[in-house]
Amino acid sequence: MQRRLRSAAPVVAVCVLVSLTWDFVSSRLDPANGGAEPGVAMLIGVLISLPLILESGAFTTRLRRLPFWAAVLFKSVTYVGALALVFMGLGLIIGWSQGLTLEDFAESMPETLVSIGAAFVLYLAIIFVRQLDSLLGPGVLLRYLTGRYHQPRREHRIFMFVDIESSTALSERLSLEAYYGLVNDFFRDVATPVLGSQGEIYEYVGDEVVISWKYETGVRNANCVRAFFEIEKAVWSNSGRYLKRYGVVPEFKAGLHEGEVIAAEMGSLKKVIAFNGEVLNVTARIQGECNRLERRLLASRQLVETLELPDDVAPQSMGLVELRGTEMPMEIVALA
Numbered sequence: 077m078q079r080r081l082r083s084a085a086p087v088v089a090v091c092v093l094v095s096l097t098w099d100f101v102s103s104r105l106d107p108a109n110g111g112a113e114p115g116v117a118m119l120i121g122v123l124i125s126l127p128l129i130l131e132s133g134a135f136t137t138r139l140r141r142l143p144f145w146a147a148v149l150f151k152s153v154t155y156v157g158a159l160a161l162v163f164m165g166l167g168l169i170i171g172w173s174q175g176l177t178l179e180d181f182a183e184s185m186p187e188t189l190v191s192i193g194a195a196f197v198l199y200l201a202i203i204f205v206r207q208l209d210s211l212l213g214p215g216v217l218l219r220y221l222t223g224r225y226h227q228p229r230r231e232h233r234i235f236m237f238v239d240i241e242s243s244t245a246l247s248e249r250l251s252l253e254a255y256y257g258l259v260n261d262f263f264r265d266v267a268t269p270v271l272g273s274q275g276e277i278y279e280y281v282g283d284e285v286v287i288s289w290k291y292e293t294g295v296r297n298a299n300c301v302r303a304f305f306e307i308e309k310a311v312w313s314n315s316g317r318y319l320k321r322y323g324v325v326p327e328f329k330a331g332l333h334e335g336e337v338i339a340a341e342m343g344s345l346k347k348v349i350a351f352n353g354e355v356l357n358v359t360a361r362i363q364g365e366c367n368r369l370e371r372r373l374l375a376s377r378q379l380v381e382t383l384e385l386p387d388d389v390a391p392q393s394m395g396l397v398e399l400r401g402t403e404m405p406m407e408i409v410a411l412a
Contacts, residue, residue: 087202088125094198095121098191123162124195127155128202148207152199160192213277216349220341225349228340234294234379235355236275236304237363238266238330239284250322258322259283265314269306273299278351288351291334298383301411304330304373305389331363332375334382361399362408369394369410377407385411 099117142150168181209217219225240246240262247255266285270277274293278286287303294300311318311326318325335355342350362374371394380391389411396405 084125084128087128088122090202091125091128091198092118092121095124098194124159124198127158128199128206144207148200148203151203152196155199155203156192156196159195164188214271215276219349220347225339225341228338230336231339231351232291232334232336233351233355234289234291234300234332234334235278235351235359236287236300236330236332237284237359238287238304238307238328239363241327241329241367243283246324246326249324254322258318258324258326261314261318261321262311262326262328265310266307269303269310272306273303275299275303286356294334295382298385298389300332300379301373301375301383301385301389304332304411327372329363329366329372330374331359331361331366332373332379333359333362334376334379357401358399358406361401362406365394365397365399365408369397369408371410371412373411374408375411377409380409380411 095117096114099114099120205217209215212220240259246258250258262283263280263285266287267277270287273289275287275289278288280286289300307328311328315325333355335353335358337351337353337355339349339351342348358376362376366372366374374394377393385391392410392412394408394410397408398405
């Protein structure tokens, strides 16, 4: 709910601003019309924003398989169509109650069509930006626009490397298309728990996903640990879908660690916001110990000591472990 409210606020603000601007310009072009009251114009803006903030998860999920341009166009047409039906239906009901005739409605139709066309352009612009933000990753587009990482910045972050177990055996067992589908479905199941824990997906590497949190956010309520178990719940709640499509439910393992990184825009021909630091290498090595230690979630002791773990999560020390590529042994903790 918090995530929906955060994403809804700018949409409502834009729609209200456009509605007020449209009413102001219309009243100046046609002084006889006089325009609507500011309160009415604001209400119209809120009503225009409703299809964008009330869109169901199921509807959005079905559109994920469409190309980018098709999803933007289909959403825009659907929402403006629904909006037109509502507004025209309300107009007819109110008009009839005031004694207006169908001829009166016919005379106002050109103006109505212009308003619907303007709403369609508005939807097209907002949905395009939202789809682009989803394509790049939530918040990434804003960082590019504001130039947050145009100059390198030091940040304290938590990282989690999540990897599908026995991926080589799965890729040999399934066709390339089926294996791609399984990995993609897994990544989709990862997305909601990551958003719910206020994390972000940093990158996908083969069948591995790298998740990141700002340190304060990841530590709060042990978000970085809770995310793992929420991913586990999401995957198993969709076990029937996996079994039907692929004949197997993917299992996964993960490593957690925290530390300082340099965050900056990298590249010229293709730009990315990249994190660089030893914490990434160490987190990857911690995750690599899962098979040897026969544990599904491992974390560094220095991170675990900063967390207030949920009551149903039990830490177990694995002792000092010499991680490949590091100078000093590190104490690793299993979480289950």
